[in-house]
Amino acid sequence: MVWTKTEYKEKIIAALPMKHFWHNRFHIEMPFGLINDPNGLSFYQGEYHIFYQWNPYSCEHKHKSWGYIKTTDFVHYTIPCLALVPGESFDKDGCYTGCGFVEEDKLQFVYTGNVKNDKNERESYQCLGSLQADGRIKKEGVLIAKQPSGYTAHFRDPYIFYRAGEQYMVLGIQTEALKGRVVLYHKKAGCWEFSGEIKTSLGDFGYMWECPNMLRFADADVLVFSPQGLQAKETKWQNLYQTGYIVGNLNLSTPEFSHGDFEEVDMGFDFYAPQVFKANGRYLMLGWIGMPDRSEDYPTSDKGWMFALTMMRELTMKNGRLYQQPIYEIEKLRSDKTEIFKREFTNYQGELPRGSEILLDLVLGEAKQITIKFYFALEKITFTYDRQKELFCIDRNKMKLGGKGIRKFKLAAKANLRLHFFIDRTVIELFCQDGEKTATLMYFPEEDRSPQLVIQADDIVTSMKGGFWQMGCIE
Ligand code: FRU
Structure with missing residues (x-):
């Protein structure tokens, strides 16, 4: 018996004990387990490749793998599968967030391997992977084995970007004085060299910065990141953790970032750790709908699944601010x-x-x-x-x-x-x-x-x- 993809999906959903009216219709979510950050977003060989943090075993922040779906039109998606699972010495406690990039005509990834050693101390490895024909990510080894000195092992979420044809990478990190920061690496002669901490004028701005993205609109650099530890104000920073951006000029050699105020990306209750990628001339962004360390706010956990991803949004810049619109493809769902x-x-x-x-x-x-x-x-x-x-x-x-x-x-x-x-x-x-x-x-x-x-x-x-x-x- 051969089922069509739609029949197959319907059968899976019908068989789920937790089938429930809380399941969303046009937002990406998993039928079971916990999802968080979008990962490895890329446009490759005519398809949009979407990965995300997924614990398929339970609704806890554990066993972080990369789930994987593909689409060409943002209406039809492939059936979710697991593309990357923890298990090696350098990622045994989680394949954490990372990005995708195309090189030598291959879709490749850098991600953070999370390890708890024998003394239960954290170690973070920045690892390379490449997409195989069967939809799995082959682990290609470790690119950066340890954080630079002066920082804790909260060192993660590599994001690759290009300037004048050269490859750079930003990562979120924590100083030994427990301040959130972003560091810059530059690929020279095939090796990743540490260029330094990106100097901003934000000063004391939370204890950890997660998920940095470095973008460029005309002549403006934009750093999008998710700081943790900001005090809520009346009309801003009201969630437990924030996501925002600064716009200005990044000097890649110093590396200093002269910039304006930190602006929040989204003002709702449940938005965190977005990832941005460029495809066919558009900057596209997907965010995680959820908040770490607030599991009590999400009652679907009792039913076996948790969280969702936003609709795909297109980013543009107007008067030094990021504007977000749902991509036009979503209109195909209207009736x-x-x-x-x-x-x-x-x-x-x-x-x-x-x-x-x-x-x-x-x-x-x-x-x-x-x-x-x-x-x-x-x-x-x-x-x-x-x-x-x-x-x-x-x-x-x-x-x-x-x-x-x-x-x-x-x-x-x-x-x-x-x-x-x-x-x-x-x-x-x-x-x-x-x-x-x-x-x-x-x-x-x-x-x-x-x-x-x-x-x-x-x-x-x-x-x-x-x-x-x-x-x-x-x-
Ligand atoms: C952000 C984050 C990342 C980390 C991932 C682990 O939500 O904490 O910093 O790589 O989630 O799932």
Whole structure:
């Protein structure tokens, strides 16, 4: 008996004891186990290759392997498989995060081998791998066997980038004084040489920086990274760990980075450790929807799976800031559009399909405050924009299960507010003002009901144009 791929997938899902309405429709997640950081993202031989941290055995941060799927259109994906699993002396306690790069026409990877030695001390090895025809990553040995002196063994997440045809690598690291930093390596005559710590003006900025990415837009260098240990402020750094970026100029020989302020990548509750890669002239980013050390916020763990990845986002730079938009390919999942066009109103209500995209263009008129609520039976999540304070607020306190709390961030929308929501079964992604700000969060409704959309303003809104679509499933 030969099954088609779709039949095969349906059979696997039907056989799962944990089949549940919390499984997402258009976000990448695994049917079992825990996933975290995207890894090895690359475009190679006409296909997008997506790897991610995956513990297929349990919902604990253990046994980290690399899961693997491929796609050509971001709608159809291959069946997940394990591409890289721990086991060698240099990675026996985890194949941690790394990146992909194409050299000599081969898709290759650098990743961190995590080792706990006999004294239970951490050792970190930066390792090389290459993709084989059967979809497995062959381990090609160790490139960097130890952290540079003056640093602890929290040394991981290699990311390769190119300047003037030469290969460089950034890694997250911790100093012996327990400060987070990024270090730079340069490949010379086939060997990786330590160029030094990237000097920023951030100073005391957390105890560890994870998952650095080095990008370049026109004449600006951008370092995206995930610092741990920042104190929450009223409108920023409200999660346990952050992800953000600095924009400026990296001098590769000194290596000094002159830059502006640290800006957060995403203002929601559940976003961390993104990876960016370049494909066909676009910078594409995938983030992990989750947060380390906050497992209690994610009740799917009782059902055998945990976390998801964001939709693929395209990054552009405007006025020195990163903008994020869902890639246009995702529009292929749209069907059954419901148009919205309202003038001079203070209230709107509608029933949403399960799995939806909602685009709203608002001319706020007299309204000083507008609230968008998504009801799941009696539970709700509220998004409020206060025009005078230029403050956006997301409230998850009216959900019974999972993480709660409020997130606030600055948004200078003035009279025209453009909101673009994607509501999956347990994930919401919001893009404000064409991707100037984004917010990603998880939610876990008690009941399997179609969400209700309620929009309320404190005074007359001049107009609202847009609509919503049913979103199909990625296959
Ligand atoms: C970030 C991270 C990385 C590490 C990986 C391990 O979430 O902690 O620094 O390589 O996850 O799964």
